[in-house]
Amino acid sequence: MKPRQAAWLFVAPALLAIAVFFVVPVAAALVMSGTDFDIYALADLRNVRFIWLDNYLQLLQRPLFWQALLNTLFFVVVGVPLSVAVSLVAALLLNSPLALFKGFHRTALFVPVVATLAAVAVTWRFLLHTRYGLLNYGLSSLGFSPIDWLGNPRWAMPAIMLLSVWKNFGYNMIILLAGLQAIPGEQYEAARLDGAGPLAVLRHITIPALGPMLLMVSILTMAAHFQLFAEPYMMTQGGPAQRTVTVLYLMYEEGFKWWSLGTGSAVAFVLFLFMFGFTVLQVTVSRRWGTA
Amino acid sequence: MGREGEVASELLGAFERENPGLRVRVEQLPFTAAHEKLLTAYAGDATPDIAQMGNTWLPEFVALDAVVPLDDRLRASAQVDLADFDPGIVATNVIEGRQYGVPWYVDTRVLFYRRDLLAQAGFDAPPRDWDEWLRMQVAVKQRVGPDRYAVLLPLNEYEQLVALWLQQGEPLLRDGNRFGNFRSAGFAHALEFYLSMFERHLAPPVTNNDVANVWNEFARGYFSFFITGPWQIGELKRRLPPELQSSWMTAPLPGPHGPGASSAGGCSLAIFRRSTRMDAAWKLVEFLSRPAVQQEFYRLSGNLPARRSAWAAPALAHDPYARAFRDQLDRVRPIPQVPEWERIATELRLVMEMVVRGDIPKARVAQEMDARADLILEKRRWMLERRAHR
């Protein structure tokens, strides 16, 4: 067999799988989002009508859609910086020459990343319980009054954010730590000789050096945040007052609870547009600031 | 579904002993997710042979051609006689003239109340109409103070409001179930009454998830009234402390002017078209329809038998808690027999939650709900029209 033919044999299975189970469905989803494909259509394809952009237009008129969008954007806009900030702090601590037991600490801080989300979400649901949850117990011993984390519309999303930061900061921490370790020691040395304090070093040396990495980390984190689903599914089922219905949760409910696959596909494309738009925005902004 | 699932496994031992070749596998579903899961099973070609199905769901599965009509089997059966069932309940299983389900247990919503707390407030009998009920609630609320309430109307359930609306004697959907009927006088009346209980702080603005343990809270006197179904009789008997056992009772749902109607609910047994063991499935339907088995099921789960002759059992005939249900069952009305109802009712629940939390004004509810219902029913209108042209 010639190398050229062999090459095709090597890549063909993977490309075929990606084509059949990814490319075709993406195209089909675009078509589907222009139809009223629903449970009747699952029973009999003659029950499908082509309705062009109607699904999208109807979404725009639905308060729940806007609520879902708002909830998701809130989670992204507040959650991503928070998550990256915690990751950065953790990475800086781990990178400090003064730190002890680095290996142990690194592993300990990373463990939530690999823990199954469904399992930790159930755990957190109980930790966040208004009366018997340890979080409120801790707060009350510090003198705060108990918060109805998952029952109060105002607190439900912040509670999920708390879980999400806890669960995910270790991931970015590892990446940023690698970035920190790549900064040459002479730079720090020079700064110290110039009499710069730790904060000045952070601002003028560490952050600029980490710039590209911070951008990448925040883009990845943002993509993940846009896809919030399992946490509200496990912990609040979209409530209270639909404050934790995210775009993906809406897609799940439309598509797989009410079996409006057409509407669900439209929601999925809206999500894609937003993710894409935000990524482009982020890259453009950081180019302008010269960090990337 | 829910506890019934756990209990059904116990019942089925006897069935398996009678039919040595048959093994029954029970899949329990949490009741809140059961409808969703059955639809998913249909979509995913994983329907069981037989399912216990909420009466309100049956039209949907008929429209999908997922279940089979049982008329022929019923005619040939020596064991199941539909004349022995409540006609109002049997009717919920008839779609376009054919019988798709055999009622298994009946369910309607009645009032559960704390006798002792009511007595302390100066009343020795349960309310018969809305005015009286409201007076009692106000009196109870005055006694229990700001941290406790008179009535529990969970914001994640729509059944209470729907029952109040059914009492008005109006259809919930109009023009052959093609449009919502929320801009009707009856809905306005029911809505006004329902919301007034929140406005006057007689009902806490909470969901069942917030209450966590309904029985504990009922025992604590967090509320004195709640509207719920027959399975709670068994739960309360089991879960309330002995000293409180004589302090609670059931009563028919009060109506606008005297005893009112309630929803005709319950579960029926239906056989799925994809089943490859329909004969065995039918055998199970017959088994579960036996008066003796229905009595046993009542004993185990507290669900009320659909079969009238099963009510002759002493355990039921002499149960003071079941009396309100027997009484209420003579005044039940079915909710709309269209697949979309479940979704419309869910929208109603969401809108009510927003109204109670102050997110949208109550004046907008009727219009908003009609708009949502009409949109949901659009496909149905198109399909009906297309069929008419054929």
Add this chain to the structure above:
Amino acid sequence: MRARLGFLGVNAALALLAALTLFPLAWMISASLMAPGEANNYPPPLLPTSATLENYRVLFAEHGLVRQVFNSLLISLFATLLSLAFNLSAGYAFAKLRFWGRERIFRLLLGALVIPAQITMMPLFFMLKRMGLVNTTPGVLVPWLASVVGIYLVREYARSIPDELLEAARMDGAGEGRIFLKVVLPLLKPIMVTLAVLAFMLSWNDFMWPLVVLTDREMQTLPVALATLSREHVQDVELMMAGAVITVLPVLLIFFALQRYYMQGLLAGSVKG
């Protein structure tokens, strides 16, 4: 003095952060050993008064969770094998073999990463339904056949294989298949382990697709079964915690054993884009 303060500050902060991070997991284990109802007390107990394995017994004996443990293991093992089979050969070919459009196809694949996989779920469900694969193990495995990230990881690693080695093998008359099996795969061993660890853990932890495609409880994976159980047993904290421990234990064990490989995959995979 100042150095001393810095030393204390850094280490106290690290210790506190680590304690906060580990606490929920520690509580999960502790609560799973409590007697039913014990966790719902005020003040909430940290440790069981007398540890019991009763919750685990109930889960296995009364809720039949063995079945879902088995499902999860089976699915994750298959996902791992499939991922290895598809991605190793493709990644190697993209790195070392020449064929028409190689770079262009690879760029397209990387570009496809911006499309969230959830877009495909609805058509995919419908396709699988037509193929009779909904509610089956092959149905859940479909997304694990080949992945762009997997191909990328292998490609990056395989680029370090010297061309001379492959040429020498060709000179000796070895076929391409033989070269792949005898020369390339042994060199790819570290990335194989990384890929396997990643695929196993990701498929074990996966939630949304199994939730959608496995409609029958007997077919469900552990995370999905845990979600279902927790809706029915909201009040049984201790039982749910036992379920949570069973669900996370396998991934945690694998992670502790093969941490190095996992971290390498994470670092290599994140440099994409």
